Amino acid sequence: MFEMTDEEKAALDRLLIHARGDTGQSRRVADFLLAWWNAEECGGFDIAATWGLDANIAADVVIVFALAVRAGGYPDNLGYGPQFESIVRDWRPGLMTQ
Structure with a gap:
């Protein structure tokens, strides 16, 4: 079973709070997270969007990007499905009816 490091979990949890x-x-963070969740339906992520983030938030994005690569799977496989569904409801409400 895949396990996140404490640093990865903390960074992901902080980004989830920002995305709310x-x-x-918040929109940029949500876009980043939703690109991991389902880029085809939720949209991709423009790396230049990180230029509009505070340095500490951008650092968390880097950690979570590395987490996604290391995990080789989607956030729901890490137990974060409900949190990501909440972000979809907030930022992509039109997808909730599909």
Whole structure:
């Protein structure tokens, strides 16, 4: 079974909190997370969007990107399905009816 490091879990948890906000940074974080969740339906992620993030948030994005690569799977495989579904409801509500 795959296990996240404490650093990876903390970074992902912080990004999930940021994605629940209603700021431009929240939108960028949500876009990043949803690209991992399902890029085909939720949209990809423009790496230049990180330029609009605070340094600490961008550092968490880097950690979570490495986590996604290392895990070789989707966030629901790590037990984060409900949290990502919540982000879809907040940022891609049109996908909830599909």
